[in-house]
Amino acid sequence: MAEKEAQGLKSILKDMVVAKTSLLYLVTEEDRRVEGEIKSLAAAFKPPLRTYVWACTTGVTLEDEMVLPNPSIMDALDWFMNLNETAFLLINDVHVFLRDNPPVIRKLKDASKRIEHTYKTIFLISPVLEIPPEIQSDVVLVDVPLPSPDEIEKIVEKVISREKYRDHLKAALTDEARDLFIKAGAGLTSQQVQQAFRKVLSGKHGISAQDIDLLFEEKRQIVRKSGLLELFTQPMEFDHLGGFGTLKKWLFMRHDIFSKRAREYGLSFPKGVLMMGISGCGKSLCVKAIAAFWRLPLLRLDMGRVYDGIQGSPEECLRKVIKTAEASAPCVLWIDEIEAGIANASQKSLGGSASRVLATFLTWMQEKTSPVFIGATANNIELLPPEILRKGRFDELFYVELPSDTDRMEIIRIHLARKNVPLNLFDYTPLVKVTEGFNGAEIEQGVIGALFRAFSENRDVTQNDLYIALESIVPLSTTMKEEIKKLERWAFNRALRAGGDSK
Ligand SMILES: Nc1ncnc2c1ncn2[C@@H]1O[C@H](COP(=O)(O)OP(=O)(O)OP(=O)(O)O)[C@@H](O)[C@H]1O
Numbered sequence: 001m002a003e004k005e006a007q008g009l010k011s012i013l014k015d016m017v018v019a020k021t022s023l024l025y026l027v028t029e030e031d032r033r034v035e036g037e038i039k040s041l042a043a044a045f046k047p048p049l050r051t052y053v054w055a056c057t058t059g060v061t062l063e064d065e066m067v068l069p070n071p072s073i074m075d076a077l078d079w080f081m082n083l084n085e086t087a088f089l090l091i092n093d094v095h096v097f098l099r100d101n102p103p104v105i106r107k108l109k110d111a112s113k114r115i116e117h118t119y120k121t122i123f124l125i126s127p128v129l130e131i132p133p134e135i136q137s138d139v140v141l142v143d144v145p146l147p148s149p150d151e152i153e154k155i156v157e158k159v160i161s162r163e164k165y166r167d168h169l170k171a172a173l174t175d176e177a178r179d180l181f182i183k184a185g186a187g188l189t190s191q192q193v194q195q196a197f198r199k200v201l202s203g204k205h206g207i208s209a210q211d212i213d214l215l216f217e218e219k220r221q222i223v224r225k226s227g228l229l230e231l232f233t234q235p236m237e238f239d240h241l242g243g244f245g246t247l248k249k250w251l252f253m254r255h256d257i258f259s260k261r262a263r264e265y266g267l268s269f270p271k272g273v274l275m276m277g278i279s280g281c282g283k284s285l286c287v288k289a290i291a292a293f294w295r296l297p298l299l300r301l302d303m304g305r306v307y308d309g310i311q312g313s314p315e316e317c318l319r320k321v322i323k324t325a326e327a328s329a330p331c332v333l334w335i336d337e338i339e340a341g342i343a344n345a346s347q348k349s350l351g352g353s354a355s356r357v358l359a360t361f362l363t364w365m366q367e368k369t370s371p372v373f374i375g376a377t378a379n380n381i382e383l384l385p386p387e388i389l390r391k392g393r394f395d396e397l398f399y400v401e402l403p404s405d406t407d408r409m410e411i412i413r414i415h416l417a418r419k420n421v422p423l424n425l426f427d428y429t430p431l432v433k434v435t436e437g438f439n440g441a442e443i444e445q446g447v448i449g450a451l452f453r454a455f456s457e458n459r460d461v462t463q464n465d466l467y468i469a470l471e472s473i474v475p476l477s478t479t480m481k482e483e484i485k486k487l488e489r490w491a492f493n494r495a496l497r498a499g500g501d502s503k
């Protein structure tokens, strides 16, 4: 089974029709958009071709006129095989009719053979990828891409042209606003884009900054409803990350990497990094900081959801995620605790869909050319399969340690500053000393504890409050000495230390 994935759906389909591919399987939830594209492709042939559409409720129709009223899919295929005309046939919801249905599968094979040397083409359309093994070699799979920036731009224009105050809105759609609309629409289906744009523009005379915020909020909701991804448009402030000297240097060296200048220089987009280390040391925070550093949207993938089966098969979920991430590019795709999903799943069903998911993911990582940066985190490196760590997958593996003295001072200051406490009130030397072995999360917890104490006594926070609050915390590292040592041994030679001032 061959597979095609590219920008413009119509041009992909055209290439295939011209190559006399007889059976195309299109995975899409946007059957109307796809039908429109296929019809417009048919109309572009010389002479124009007809597009017949089959659905179980209507039989075969042409431009909504009944051609073959009999609703049986077998009869429709028979009819098309024998039709003395070069034409397209669209079959909707095909997966339902292929499920445990040997006669239909056989009939499709026969039809494919009969039309193989002609431009006659059967388009099988389905929201899910379910191709029975018997016809996998006869079918070419097309993963329908989400709307391109050009298509999104056309949607904005169309939505505006239907609005009451269209002239005002047209004037308000500056180049800058246009870009923001395209950004907001990236990664959504055309229906979702349309709905979001309509909701924001309906009844408006102009486009304000609030409307744009509303648009991104709308997008966030839509992405969240998909159940697999969560979108953060402004993940955090980059300078809220304390320590991580090496990682920061690594980033500074690449600050301009998404620019045209970098591409012209011959540099390719970085693929991603994997952050490993014990809990609470700021791995997740680093990924957010990376997105903030490049000012890119951050998409968080819930790996557990990929495997739990609620949103469809794991493979399908991953395909959806990849599609959304690529359409949203440039972006950061955050895969938190990557080992949990992969390890559990491969234990449950070795050789099954879990390993296929991993294989799909790794191939994508290796081959992807779109600017999707992967920020993955892992706590338990022993569960990670070696192939994920191999060179060429991630640009860098970072080992996250407990923060050093200087790092702890910086982290204490960051959390005080975040609560608007003046920083010059404190002597940091004893605070750094008492937090030996603390992770960032524990330091944050101590600072907040001190603030609560001062607040309950209705006064400003003092050195003493801080010292007492921090001293009372028993750091996780005291009970995890063995584990930390094991991790350090593993990371030595394999990973780069994310902290420190670095070379
Ligand atoms: N280097 C740091 N600078 C500032 N704050 C930090 C730092 N490290 C940790 N923190 C604080 O601790 C919180 C928890 O950190 P984070 O969730 O990133 O840790 P983690 O390594 O991902 O932990 P887990 O493995 O449990 O997911 C952060 O939200 C942040 O407030």
Ligand SMILES: [Mg+2]
Residues within 6 Å of the ligand: 283, 284, 285, 336, 377
């Ligand atoms: Mg985390």
